[in-house]
Amino acid sequence: MASKVKLNDFNSIRVPAEDLQKQLTAIFKAVGTPADDSEIAAKVLVSASVRGVDTHGVSNVVGYSISAEDGTYTIPQKTEVISESETTALVSGGNGIGLVSAYRAMEIAIEKAKKHGLGMVSIKDGHHVGMVAYYAMMALEHDMIGMSMTTAAPAVRPALGAKKMMGTNPIGFAAPAGKERDFVLDMATSTVASGKVGLARRIGVPIPAGWAVTPEGEAITDPPEGENEMWALNPLGNTREQGSHKGYGLSVMVDILCGVLSGGGFSSQLQRGENMSWVMAIDIGKFRDIEDFKAMMDDMIQELHATPPLPGEDGVLVAGDPEADAEEDRMTNGVPVENGQYAAIKARAAEVGVQVII
Ligand SMILES: NC(=O)c1ccc[n+]([C@@H]2O[C@H](COP(=O)([O-])OP(=O)(O)OC[C@H]3O[C@@H](n4cnc5c(N)ncnc54)[C@H](O)[C@@H]3O)[C@@H](O)[C@H]2O)c1
Numbered sequence: 552m553a554s555k556v557k558l559n560d561f562n563s564i565r566v567p568a569e570d571l572q573k574q575l576t577a578i579f580k581a582v583g584t585p586a587d588d589s590e591i592a593a594k595v596l597v598s599a600s601v602r603g604v605d606t607h608g609v610s611n612v613v614g615y616s617i618s619a620e621d622g623t624y625t626i627p628q629k630t631e632v633i634s635e636s637e638t639t640a641l642v643s644g645g646n647g648i649g650l651v652s653a654y655r656a657m658e659i660a661i662e663k664a665k666k667h668g669l670g671m672v673s674i675k676d677g678h679h680v681g682m683v684a685y686y687a688m689m690a691l692e693h694d695m696i697g698m699s700m701t702t703a704a705p706a707v708r709p710a711l712g713a714k715k716m717m718g719t720n721p722i723g724f725a726a727p728a729g730k731e732r733d734f735v736l737d738m739a740t741s742t743v744a745s746g747k748v749g750l751a752r753r754i755g756v757p758i759p760a761g762w763a764v765t766p767e768g769e770a771i772t773d774p775p776e777g778e779n780e781m782w783a784l785n786p787l788g789n790t791r792e793q794g795s796h797k798g799y800g801l802s803v804m805v806d807i808l809c810g811v812l813s814g815g816g817f818s819s820q821l822q823r824g825e826n827m828s829w830v831m832a833i834d835i836g837k838f839r840d841i842e843d844f845k846a847m848m849d850d851m852i853q854e855l856h857a858t859p860p861l862p863g864e865d866g867v868l869v870a871g872d873p874e875a876d877a878e879e880d881r882m883t884n885g886v887p888v889e890n891g892q893y894a895a896i897k898a899r900a901a902e903v904g905v906q907v908i909i
Contacts (some may be wrong), residue, residue, distance in 0.1 A: 556751045556758065558605055558887040565885030566909045572597045574900060574909045575612045575685035579648075581903035582619040583626045590653045595650040600637045600886045601680040603877025604737070606746025607682040610892035613631040613899045615648060617823070620903075624648055624678060628900075633675075638663055639736070641670045641813060649678035649826050650685075651700070657686040660832040661693055668837035673808065674828040675815030679703070683723035683828075684737030686872075690832045691727045699723040701828040702809040704821045707802060708783040710795035713766045715783040718818040718826075719745050720805035725871075727835075729845035731852040735871030740802035741784040748774050748784075753891065761789045776821065806827075 568636040572593050579589035592615065600608030617628045628647020632640050640659050644652030656672040661863040663670030680686070683699045690697025726734045736824030739745075743762050752756045752774040763782050775782045787798025802818075808816035808829040815827035834846050858867040881887070888896070893909070900907045 556747050556754070556756055558889060562754045563887035563889050564893045566758045566888055568597055568601050568882060569907050570884050571600065571609050571886060571888075574896065574907075575609060577762060577905040578612050578616050578900055578903055579619070581905045582616045584619060584648065585627050587829050588627065588648065589653050592648050592650045595654065595681055595685045597886070598685055600888070601881050602682070602874040603881070604682045604874065605887070605889065606744055606750055609886070609888060610896060612896050616903065617900060618678070619648065623824070628652065632659070637667045638669045642672050642674045643672050644677035646676045646678070649680040649828070651681040652677050653686050653701070653828050653830065654689070656828070657689045657697070657699070657830045657832065660830050661690060661695065664695055664832035664834045665693070668834045669832070671831045672829070673813035675813035677815065677826050677828055679824055679834060680826045680828050682737065683721045684725060684735050685723075686830050687723035687725040687737075688733075688735060691725055691733055693832070694727060694835055696833040697723070697725045698831040698836060699828065700809055701826045702806045702818050702821065706745045706778065706822045707786055707820050707888065708764070710786055710788070710799040711791065713768065714780065716819055717786075717799070717802040717806065718821070719784060720802040720818065722801065726848065727845055728848040728852055731844070732847045732869075732871055732875045734848065734852065734869060735874065737870075737874070738788050740798050740805060742787055743784065743788055745784060750889075752776060753889065761785060775891050790833070810820050
């Protein structure tokens with residue numbers, strides 16, 4: 552059964568993507584973010600909303616701009632290379648806007664991959680990076696494979712554990728196709744990203760059993776309020792029989808590449824709002840002809856789509872399909888912004904003294 556935790560015509564208002572880009576850029580600039588960083592931060596948030604990843608989309612401008620204004624974020628920020636080799640870099644995000652430091656780190660990874668086939672960057676001193684797939688997807692226009700991950704403050708219990716110890720630690724992976732849509736996997740290593748619990752609470756719908764549990768291991772369906780020890784998200788797999796050790800293992804892998812390799816800290820060492828991250832770009836042309844690669848990607852995707860569906864299912868998808876469908880709809884019909892968050896963005900624009908244009 553499809554989840555009811557999503558925006559619809561009753562709980563949201565459609566706004567053109569270009570208006571959101573202008574509005575968000577103006578808000579970031581008004582709180583002291585340089586023009587180019589403001590454009591980047593707005594672009595990442597608008598992209599998430601356009602792709603249907605509403606939990607990590609435009610509404611986050613409110614919190615991020617408050618953090619920029621109150622000094623939680625260092626603005627203007629500097630993405631500083633602390634150490635590097637031809638293919639690797641350790642970068643400090645300068646405690647600025649996480650979206651900007653991850654974007655700059657991926658630019659560094661892509662430049663290294665252009666020269667040496669591979670670029671890998673671990674990022675410390677970072678804040679929330681939003682939809683991680685954005686950075687992996689930056690590789691696509693360079694005919695590269697991109698990967699991105701981030702670690703966050705605890706929200707998820709380890710397999711067999713009763714207390715939250717890891718962040719929702721998502722993994723992004725993007726590979727270009729030819730005629731078919733690019734493959735874009737973007738997944739929390741928990742059953743679901745924690746933002747979806749908040750979204751369910753705001754729009755007044757239950758969460759599916761399996762997303763979250765009490766410390767006694769009882770399934771929660773009434774979306775809990777706030778972060779506390781009375782509930783935890785389940786690792787991907789949820790139960791021992793269904794492989795919760797695998798989601799848990801992937802989550803710790805993310806912590807190692809993002810938090811331990813960078814030295815910025817693993818999940819339980821982080822404050823809420825901190826994200827240590829990791830990005831990688833791989834130049835496909837260093838392995839084989841790019842057109843041959845894309846043609847084989849197309850063959851694989853077409854075969855997967857042609858898999859006979861289970862009874863009652865519409866058909867088999869490939870990662871990135873739901874978001875590409877959302878993008879087609881939203882670029883034509885406008886981007887849905889949750890009613891309360893639409894009002895909050897407008898109020899924030901007025902508060903920082905910029906024209907309200909949405
Ligand atoms: N910055 C952070 O701290 C943080 C933490 C957690 C999650 N996030 C973000 O939250 C967002 C949502 O994460 P999520 O795990 O809830 O995502 P999700 O469960 O909605 O989707 C996960 C992936 O599965 C794919 N998918 C969906 N249905 C499919 C199907 N039937 N067949 C094949 N593929 C399918 C999607 O294309 C997507 O790549 C992501 O953008 C993630 O980066 C960010």
